[in-house]
Amino acid sequence: MSTDKASGTATLNIPGKDPVDLPVYDGSVGPSVIDIRKLYANSGMFTFDPGFTSTASCESAITYIDGDAGTLNYRGYTIDELAEKSNYMEVCYLLLNGELPTKAQYDEFVKNVTYHTMVHEQLANFFHGFRRDAHPMAVMVGVVGALSAFYHDSLDISDPHQRMVASFRLIAKMPTIAAMAYKYSIGQPFVYPRNDLSYSENFLHMTFSVPAEEYNPDPVIVRAMDRIFTLHADHEQNASTSTVRLAGSSGANPFACIAAGIACLWGPSHGGANEAALAMLDEIGSVDRIEEYLARAKDKNDPFRLMGFGHRVYKNRDPRATVMQKTCHEVLDALDMHDDPVFKLAMKLEKIALEDEYFVERKLYPNVDFYSGIILRAIGFPTSMFTVLFSLARTVGWVAHWNEMISDPTQRIGRPRQLYTGPTARPFVPMDQRG
Ligand code: SDX
DSSP: OGGGSOSEEEEEOOTTSOOEEEEEEOOSSSOOEEOOTTHHHHHSOOOOOTTOTTOOOSOOSSEEEETTTTEEEETTEEHHHHHHHOOHHHHHHHHHHSSOOOHHHHHHHHHHHHTTOSOOGGGHHHHTTSOTTSOHHHHHHHHHHHGGGTOGGGOOTTOHHHHHHHHHHHHHHHHHHHHHHHHHHHTOOOOOOOTTSOHHHHHHHHHHOOTTSOOOOOHHHHHHHHHHHHHTSOOSSOHHHHHHHHHHHTTOOHHHHHHHHHHHHTSTTTTTHHHHHHHHHHHHOSGGGHHHHHHHHHOTTOOOOOTTBOOSSOSSOOHHHHHHHHHHHHHHHHTTOTTOHHHHHHHHHHHHHTTSHHHHHTTOOBOTHHHHHHHHHHHTOOGGGHHHHHHHHHHHHHHHHHHHHHTOTTOOOOOOOOOOOSOOOOOOOOGGGOO
16 A cells, blocks of 8 residues: 555644644655544644545545546556457456456456346336336436345455455446336336347347347447446546445445445436536527527526536546547447537537637536437437436446455545534523523
8 A cells, every 4th residue: 555655744833733744645646645644633623625626535546537637547548548449348357356357357257247137036126116207317226225135145345255246246237227227217128138248239238129129239339338338437536436435434235335326426517417418408409509508607696507518627628528529420420410410519519618718717628428418319318318327337436446445454434524613502492482
């Protein structure tokens, strides 16, 4: 662990108190950290960082983002190379194990995932408790959380074997559950997974095939789906991953932790932005209304924001948006939709925004969610399924971080403190004496 050996010391001088020496640790790349674990004991004070903009919550070796350079690496490999040369199953192996697999390791991993894709038959009953028009993310939170009621042999987080089985089950069953949520919403029968199909083709098969006829998706679409999963697989300590880590730090079972991550991802500021970005493009409707919406995005009195733009970490273009835009071209060409007006509108909006001082000054660029909705709708997904797909792809990242945290011998329950500004102690007043 890099936190085993300090590279230096930071001294905090607090008026009226003795100086506090705090160890400094360096990572393999990126900002060093000041270890404040003993700050409260030595000073009686907390740090204050509500949005965690300057806080490292953990040590991790999984994903590194350089926000200024606009780069994203999974275990040291760039997202651009992985999106181009790898596939989602190989990326899952990489994120979970830290190295790219040999052919034998890859085949074994894929076989393990494949043979966990079916869900307990009684799980189907859960869906029938939801309204058909329930948002599929509500279904995902409920059904994924309920997996802990069915798989009792993979709940003991202190057992590495059970953690491995739970990891395979989650990665393997998310596509099956996501497809079931979609089928339920449109009143079509659930389609069982097939062991002869690749992960992404199997998902498309369970989502779009019907018992009445053959289904053979365009290989370009299958490749695009797989690449979209790779682009969304992990992103260091984002809100939903931090949620999974915090839930896991209490010892909650893996299915409950992933359900918590799904719930957090749902928000429009996070994974819900892909659904919101496409709704925004549909609302803008035409190029001549772009200026009106940019003015609204800049107006502090208007809650409207340019969905799919901006990022807490990237202060340059999100490298995933670049790959997503390229994939957009490929999919729309394959579907003979290269004149798709929404795609043209999105590219025009991006061009105008990136020439606008407000966005340039604040380093607001398109993020992963800006183009993804255009592709997903072209493939045939309703907008309500967009964040479900994000949660499907991100499950491997959540699981990788959960395993990394649980395996850390220094891991403790996460328990932040606060700056209290409420009433100080006061006596109870009986109701008949209250004014
Ligand atoms: C994801 O964290 C991750 O890694 C997340 C993610 C992942 O893979 O896990 O990358 C996935 O969630 C991508 C982000 C998707 N969200 C959106 O596209 C929603 C729109 N974006 C914004 O809500 C916003 O940019 C955030 C939430 C993404 C980031 O918010 P921050 O870091 O808290 O930035 P901020 O709100 O402090 O904004 C800084 C300034 C503000 O203006 P000033 O007060 O300085 O004048 O930029 C403005 C903001 O008003 N601003 C925007 C804007 N985003 C920021 N103005 C208009 N439109 C926007 N989209």
